Amino acid sequence: MKHVTYSLTVRGYELDSFGHVNNAVYLNYSETALWNFFKTNGLLSAITGEGLFPVVLESTQRYIHELRLMDEVRIDTELSCTSGIVRYKHTMTNETTGLVACRVSGKLAYVNKERIICDVPDAVKELLEKNDDED
Amino acid sequence: MKHVTYSLTVRGYELDSFGHVNNAVYLNYSETALWNFFKTNGLLSAITGEGLFPVVLESTQRYIHELRLMDEVRIDTELSCTSGIVRYKHTMTNETTGLVACRVSGKLAYVNKERIICDVPDAVKELLEKNDDED
């Protein structure tokens, strides 16, 4: 299991007419945090190359406290990999207020061009099976 | 419990670089189907007026078959209301292929300007407590 952190600032156009971040935008944040994890670990080709690409199979979001314009958000992520599935849990914390804004848990798998689920690429598997303290 | 149906066509900009509808866009579809339900039942003020507005508390999406450019999507929705919570389930079916693309289940509540959860407006409650055949 791996733990990683990603930070971002809420952008104006991500707010809806209720003046807070729209519920769908949290999935944009989730995806951004995941892709950043792959990038910082030299696994960007695991997203864009090799004829395999990751697809989200399932996601659950629990919206706890709203996010507003320019709020600073810290996303703490736990990632693991078992049986061909990458599991992730994000805790999105509003650094401006200290409150947890949203919890996301999801699963992704790798598919090929024919949309058939394949095994997780070895480089991703090895990274996720390694514990944090083995880095 | 109420059953309603809404249809839309996949738009080009909703696709991501994998050539299919991005996972976050399904929440846009979910919201659009819900708002349309409120509108067609004369309850748009239940979204924009009265000082109360609906917020999503929780949503789970199971992504089953991808959607692609210009696919026709039918969204069948079940809505109910208990204990101050509106529950909804969408089945999003790709009319172009006949396959279920995604199942969404979620909960929303009504909050006031101070972001305190309030009771569901009576007009919404009455509508959702009525069975379809009572219309």
Added chain:
Amino acid sequence: MKHVTYSLTVRGYELDSFGHVNNAVYLNYSETALWNFFKTNGLLSAITGEGLFPVVLESTQRYIHELRLMDEVRIDTELSCTSGIVRYKHTMTNETTGLVACRVSGKLAYVNKERIICDVPDAVKELLEKNDDED
């Protein structure tokens, strides 16, 4: 030159915190109207096939009257093709109020996988060079 019309309804998540359609969303509408034109003329492969795809080179939007939740929008489009460039002008009218919401004028070209500008596909060119009354 061709004239076409496309209609859509403003969706809730397209509003920003000012309660009106965000300026970027008008480009989503522009793209949707164009792709729909290609589709209804049997030229969808001109978007997704043949190794050529259309890219926007330039766009100007004049925002005149805001659009709000559930407004019905009619997009009247003029399309022409000269010197390897497709030119388009959209007039987006709010059917709910009768007011012009936005005027968009833009240019697109076709590029290949190497991102080199190529000639407009013959099927597109023929369609756009034909006058409306020749259909």
Added chain:
Amino acid sequence: MKHVTYSLTVRGYELDSFGHVNNAVYLNYSETALWNFFKTNGLLSAITGEGLFPVVLESTQRYIHELRLMDEVRIDTELSCTSGIVRYKHTMTNETTGLVACRVSGKLAYVNKERIICDVPDAVKELLEKNDDED
């Protein structure tokens, strides 16, 4: 006239099916750079408070070189204010390749709750009329 710089990284969901940043997303970038300018100058209330809010009147984008996944983008912005209009020009440069990706020029005005154009708030005017070297 003021010059400011803002940087961001291209996010995965901002790509469309052509594998590059969708044309509408450049307006999201434009807005983000502007709001950041207001924030770093202590003028966030000029966006969210006082009963006045900025609306885009016009925008022109010239798309020059595409942006791709995880590209680093530097946005250099010139802002000025005359006759109740804030004018801005962005040059968006892909730091990863060194190429200019897009030029945006636009105008915004301030409107009140009744959507009537008002004078630019004094704090914004003073800031924009001051030259960079007077800071």
